[in-house]
Amino acid sequence: RWTDAQKARIMDSxxxxxxxxxxxxAAAENPPAIFLSGSAIxxxxxxxxxxxxxxxxxxxxxxxxxxxxxxxxxxxxxxTHTRLAYLRTGIVLDPSGGxxxxxxxxxxxxxGGRIGDGTQWFSWxxxxxEVGAIIHLLENDVSGPVNLTAPNPVTNGAFTKALxxxxxxxxxxxxxxxxxxLRLGKELAxxxxxxxxxxxxxxxxxxxxxxxxxxxxxxxxxxxxx
Numbered sequence: 736r737w738t739d740a741q742k743a744r745i746m747d748s749x750x751x752x753x754x755x756x757x758x759x760x761a762a763a764e765n766p767p768a769i770f771l772s773g774s775a776i777x778x779x780x781x782x783x784x785x786x787x788x789x790x791x792x793x794x795x796x797x798x799x800x801x802x803x804x805x806x807x808x809x810x811x812x813x814x815t816h817t818r819l820a821y822l823r824t825g826i827v828l829d830p831s832g833g834x835x836x837x838x839x840x841x842x843x844x845x846x847g848g849r850i851g852d853g854t855q856w857f858s859w860x861x862x863x864x865e866v867g868a869i870i871h872l873l874e875n876d877v878s879g880p881v882n883l884t885a886p887n888p889v890t891n892g893a894f895t896k897a898l899x900x901x902x903x904x905x906x907x908x909x910x911x912x913x914x915x916x917l918r919l920g921k922e923l924a925x926x927x928x929x930x931x932x933x934x935x936x937x938x939x940x941x942x943x944x945x946x947x948x949x950x951x952x953x954x955x956x957x958x959x960x961x
Contacts, residue, residue, distance in 0.1 A: 736920035737797070746801055749773070753808040766817050769873055772809035774821040776858055776884065778802040781930030784856070788937040789823070789880045798926050806880075818878050822869070825884035825934060829862035830958050839959075842898050848909040853892025855931030858884040861948035861958065868936075871944045884934045889951050891931070897952040901959055 753772065760766045779787050780794020793799050806821050813819035828835045841847045860868075860883055868883050889897070899906035915924040936944075948954035 737923045742797060746804065749801055749805040750808050753805060757808055757811050760812050760817065766812075766814070768817060770809070770812045770817055770819050771869060771872055772806065772812070772819060772821050774802050774806055774823045774880070776823050776825050776882065776932045776934050777926070778806075778823055778880075779932055779934065781925065782856075782932055784933060787882075787932060787934045789882055790937075796926060797922070813878070818876065820872050820878050821880045822872075823880055823882045823934075824865065825858040825860050825882070825888075825932070827862055827865050828859050828954065828958065835958075838898070842902055842904055842906065845904045846908050847895065847899065847904070847906050849892045849895045849906070850910050851891070851912045851915065851929045853890060853895060853909070855891050855929055856888050856933040857891050857894050858888040858932045858934040859894070859951065860885050861954045863947045867947060868939055868944055871939070871942070875942050877938060877942045879938070881938045882934050882936045883939065884936050885946060885951070885954075886936055886940060886949050887951065888933050888935075894951065898955055901952065901955045 756770075760770070775798070776787075777798035778793050779791055780796050780799045782791070782794075785791075793803050802823070809819060809821065826834050830836055830839060838847060864885065865883060868881075872881060895906045912924075912929060915928055918924075919928070948957070
């Protein structure tokens with residue numbers, strides 16, 4: 736559950752470090768030519784079935800407010816000497832960490848399943864494309880917000896079925912919404928698990944980046960089965 740103290744820690748962890756970097760760069764005689772600032776697709780909030788691009792507006796929930804303040808602190812870094820891009824990253828898939836690692840034990844035991852009704856959109860990106868996109872942005876003249884997500888988001892239900900197929904396991908045990916509310920509280924459950932983002936990497940694709948993993952199931956197959 737998110738408490739006020741936890742929210743303050745989350746906000747400070749993004750904002751204070753970025754503020755310090757911005758001040759240091761403002762004082763530098765020779766600032767770097769490029770600065771890639773962290774951000775997240777939480778900027779857009781739960782957008783249901785709406786397709787989201789970098790031009791879409793910010794939401795007003797807590798996750799969105801964090802990213803708004805995070806990007807605001809980085810904004811002064813953009814000068815005639817320094818190119819600034821905001822990395823609005825989706826859910827990074829890597830079996831050694833993050834969301835995929837947390838889910839794998841349950842799915843391998845055959846007790847995985849969709850979250851809630853499974854209709855919420857899941858904007859993912861493989862770890863290889865996350866790194867590849869960052870390198871691409873360092874090497875190409877792109878600035879402003881950039882969505883770091885694969886070009887083909889899926890629903891949570893589709894993700895669940897794809898992961899089950901790759902592992903050869905059933906996915907018949909959904910996590911019901913009331914159970915998530917009870918365990919996490921409504922705000923946290925809705926923000927992290929029950930809300931969805933159907934995000935398109937419009938700027939990244941327009942800049943010429945070619946995805947290693949544009950489709951979910953082949954990406955999972957490569958990561959988990961080699």
